[in-house]
Amino acid sequence: MSPEVYMEEKKEKKGTSSTKAPAGATQYKQHLVKFQSLIALFMLCLVIGLLSDKFFTVANGWNVMRQISVNICISVGMTLVVLTAGIDLSVGSILALCGAITAGLLKFGLEIPALDMFIGFTVLGAILAGMLTGTALGAFNGWTITKFKVPPFVATLAMLTIARGLTMLWTEGFPISNLGETFSYLGTGWFLGIPLPVWISGIIVLAAVIVTKKTRLGRYIYAIGGNESAARLSGININRIKIIVYSIAGGLAAIGGLIVTSRLDSAQPNAGMSYELDAIAAVVIGGTSLSGGRGTIMGTVLGAIIIGVLNNGLVLLDVSPFWQQVVKGFVILLAVIIDKANSKGE
């Protein structure tokens, strides 16, 4: 063995041992960061529990879970979008439109005067039509963003207005109510002792975790958000992935719309107003970077739970709803500041 080769190998060993230490440190830090939101949630629950004896009751627990299930549906889609370094402002409006479409089809069916046709809808048919609408609008978002290079903020802002306008047109500005018992079971029913909306959001979360961790699509989402240029050079069809992601976001917003409509047994034309902001808040509190490529579904779920518990707690403590908004804003700020401080060392 020549001395040169020997030297190289020696260096190699050195290099390995020296890279190990910072790796351990970052891993430790990552764990800390992961538990940070959990600790925050735990403390929050503790404080509210101490101040209000109604907080730690089974009924209130399900109540909170049911309330946040809609936000979880939307935020899961939002997480995927944000992971690609995008944003989707249109989910609130899509939620309203899809809820209204399902309600309208269920109640009145679809009349096509030009063809002299009437189509009646079963519950399942109406639900599918609603979800299809949401997915299609999401795909439209993705199409404008990739084909015409419209910045996601602008494209989805436009869709926010478009979908809201379509909702008003469809409902003529009036709520569509009394949708039948079968449909209202979706939002109010229980299955195996757990509210149905919680089941739905739980399944969505599970599916999203699998997609992000275990599938090609998930891997591509992280790669695109982390470095779009490197992803393109790796042969990934970026436009396709983005369209899929925005479609998923739209479809999940539609499911949120179904839950809301079913729970109220009524599709409100102004449902889902500013829901997109709650979803973005959950994503951000959950530690997903708005510049893409970094974040997890479970983080977002935690973020949504923190927001939900906070809302619930402030109501139980009889805090004015105006103050609730102020508090929520500061929580978002705090979360981002902590996140920045954590990632500074990297």
Added chain:
Amino acid sequence: MPILPGFLKLLSEIENRHFMLTELPASKKSCVLCLIKKPTYIVLVAENITKRFSGVVALDQVNMELHFGKVTAIIGENGAGKSTLMKILSGVYPDYEGRIVYKGNTVSFSNPREAQESGIAIIHQELNLIPYLSITENIFLGRELETAWGTLDAKAMRHQTEKLLRKLKLDVAPDTLVHELKVGQQQVVEIAKALLLDSEVIIMDEPTSAISESEVEVLFEIINDLRRENKAIVYISHKLDELFKIADRYIVLRDGKTIESGDMAGMTHDRIIQKMVGRGITLMRKTPCCKQKQEVLKVEDLCLKHPTRPQENLLKNVSFSLGRGEIVGIFGLMGAGRTELLETIFGLHGKQISGRMCVEQQEVHFKSPAYAIKSGIALVPEDRKKDGLVLGLDVKTNICLTTLESMEDMGMLNDSKECNLADKYIEELRIKTSSSAQAAKNLSGGNQQKIVIAKWLATKPKVLLLDEPTRGIDINAKNEIYKLIQALADAGLGIIVVSSELPEILALSDRILVMAEGCLTAELPVDEATEDSILKAAIPKTI
């Protein structure tokens, strides 16, 4: 006379203090004395400037002086350290070793603004103007004039701008938006900005790289005027003919060291080229591959349109072929079209190209990189951080990114398959990482480059395109990558290496192609190629 001994004592004290403070060798002493003796024509002296980037020495004890009323040309290959030196002078890099003496005082700028305010202006290759602001607004940006009321004094600024533009013979209204100007005119606006600050030193980095011939004439007139006004001008260009036209003095840098400086008069093309490259080849030459080769890639009449100027071509009728197991080196100076050539072959410029391409005798048209990858072409890009890696993701994910389809079991990614692939390449390419779960950003440059190579080897390519494979990595890692490239060629891959380092090209290649301004200007078998012959073919003929 009591004054004289006192003065001498003072002088020697000055000298001694310098000596004690910096503890530098005796050559320094003469430098200080030289400053005292001839302050009239030297505006700036840089002494023993050393700059390191995370361990890699970019500048090594560089010395230079700039004279009032002279144009000093900085000459050197890509990576010789020209830009780094200019960035130190202009305050972009505040950390360096050594000393800069400007107009007799030691200075250290902590940011570009400080340098500008003391009179050192730099005009970057990429102009720093704001396109949708007017000329006046750009020139006064950050130093706007205000009236007594605290509002902008538009009239005064406009008036001054008019004066400057007249002086620079730019015949446009001061209210014109900058994006409406031609590149050459924008450059004049940058010069006006420098003049507004009464800059003594004006640095121009490749000022003619993007402008037309007539605009070059205008620029040279302006430079001549500035010279008459006693400004010191630093001129960086690859176009040697230009330097003979405009420069009074020259400084040659090579591998971060000052090689020679002196008066331009009496210099010849060949002498400059010799100074630029004159170094021994330290790499071991490989045995040239056997001549009977199977053609794996063939390119005929490849043209690439300029993305914004459709009448111009970035690549002009490029034709060549590549055999199995062959390493072809492509050399060219900045802007010669080397990177564009690789990108075009890799399918990144789908619509703007014309010409024919064959992979293993099959004609191919790549609409996107995905098609190129399917045909067995892989590109290791020039900027691995920007285009090669997803830095935030781990080593395993980066390696598997190109071949995820084969990692799937019933639609789910199989973690153990991924780990196996990653571990295989970590071992084969000797990637130094604590584990395959380590984030790519925590690895050194050489190991990051190996990850990029690994991710492409995973696609089992027939042709490997390497764009500056050893940029910014240390010498040991470089040698490892050279060995790797040769081993891959021995295993039957066709390899194209683009590099701006001549010794690298000479040591690695079986055949060398030289590019200049989008054309292939020479094709040399490695045993006939010399650094001189390559560089001669690489230097653009037009100015």
